[in-house]
Amino acid sequence: MNRIAIVHEWFTTMAGSEKVVEQICHLYPEADVFAVFADPDMVSRTRFLQGRRLRTTFIQDLPKARTAFRSYLPLMPLAVEQLDLSGYDLVISSAHAVAKGVLTGPDQLHISYVHSPIRYAWDLQHQYLRESGLDRGLKGWIAKWMLHKIRLWDYRTAAGVDHFVANSRFIGRRIHKVYGRSADVIYPPVDVDAFELCADKDDYYLTASRLVPYKRMDLIVQAFAQMPDKRLVVIGDGPEMPKLKAAAAPNIELLGYQExxxxxxxxxxxxxxxxxxxxxFGITPVEAQACGTPVIAFGRGGALETVVMSPDPAQATGVFFPEQTVESLVEAVRVFESHPEGFRPEVCRRHAERFSVDQFRQSFSAYVTARVTEFRESLR
Known part of the structure; x- marks a missing residue:
């Protein structure tokens, strides 16, 4: 493929999806990059975007786009369709909202790496509306109508993707449910080399995250408040902090945001x-395992693919709790502490290395090469 375009929704923070784009850019240094919106400050300090041709949409120039670009979500399907990719042979989209909706022709190969179908438009719609206070009233009906139109567009544009790649089997099932399409799984890159193995453990439990409702940090704090003999350290900040402070007990230390x-x-x-x-998917549990630290995780979603619960100490890296309840988590801590042979730091580390940056680069590069070869042969 002579010319390659990489499409992403927006560049505002260096989160998990941007780290995927970073590695795709590393694999294809001559590729041009497209986005609905890009924060100039982030672009100026982000090495993989510097010196690269980056094109954005008309949303870049709308009022207050820099601070409230998400408010233009109803316009994003239109915006992404205005990106002219007609001069590219290979289009790689990194999608969790609208990026996969770019327009391509029959002689172009479009591979879409999907972090998730639009969460707030599909199965998480009701949770999103409830948490946003948009589950009732006139504004609520407007939001529901808008999300209905986005669902129609999202489903229709799936036909323009030649191959879907999911970041986990969990997301692969969501892609099949929403689009009726199969997806190959390539796990996202985790910088495990930034975390050194440590076999000496202190007597405390740790949780770290943005303090937003769906992370359920409140559940963790409430559970450990019922276990006064066990110390919990909480790292992170966000709108849930007052709620956590109200629920915290003397054995719980809230450190807020940390470097x-x-x-x-x-x-x-x-x-x-x-x-x-x-x-x-969940990157932080993999980072913990890279440090040799086992994980106690809610047994749904990507954690089922990144944490191993097993009676075999040569495989075990953690335990699951089946329900998002205080009782279920308290029981999981009991199970964790009664594990017959404990958890081996070197086993956790070895398991985390399955999700390394090098592993992603090798897997994604081989996948794209195979799909390009098949596509070229189909054009003959």
Missing amino acids: FSVLKHHLQCARAFVFAAEED
């Missing part, structure tokens, strides 16, 4: 990392 070095130290030294969200 990476502090987070890494706590990940390395914790007895276990506690994770209560239903995530599409």
Whole structure:
């Protein structure tokens, strides 16, 4: 393929999806990059975007787009369709909202790496509306109508994708449910090399996340408040902080936002990392395992693919709790502490290496090469 375009929704923070784009850009240094919106400050300090041709849409120039670009979601399907990709042979989209909706022709190959179908338009719509206060009233009906139109567009544009790649089997099932299409799974890159193995553990449990409702940090705090003999350290900040402070007991330490070095130290030294969200993949539990730290996780979503619950100490990297309830998590801590042979730091580390940056680069590059070869042969 002579010319390659990489399409992403927006560049505003360096989160999980942007780290995927970073590695795709590393694989294809001559590719041009397209986005609905790009924060100039982020672009100026993001190495993989510097010196690269980056094109955005008309949303870039709308009033207050820099601080409230998400408010233009109803216009994003139209915006992404205005990106002219007609001069490219291969289009790689990184999609969790509208990026896969770019227009391509029959002589162009479109591979879409999907972090998730639009969460707030599909199965998480009701949760999104409830948490946004849009589940009732006139504004609620307008939001529901808008999301209905986005669903129609999202389903229709799936036909323009030649191959779907999911970031987990969980998301692969969501893609099949929403689009009726199969997806190959390539796990996203986790910088495991940034986390050194530590075999010496302190007697505390750790959880770390943005303090937003779906992360269920409140559940973790409430559970440990009922276990006064067990110490919990909480790292992160967000709108849920007042709620956590109200529920915290003397055995719970709320550290707020911390620099990476502090987070890494706590990940390395914790007895276990506690994770209560239903995530599409979930990077932090893998980072904890890279430190040799086992995980106590809610047994749904991507955690089922990144944490191993097994009676075999040569495989076990954590335990699951089946329900997002205080009782279920308390029982999981009991099971964790009664594990007959404990959890081996070197086993956790070895398992985390399955999700390394190098592994992603090798898998994604081989996948794209195979699809390009098939596509070229189909054009003959």
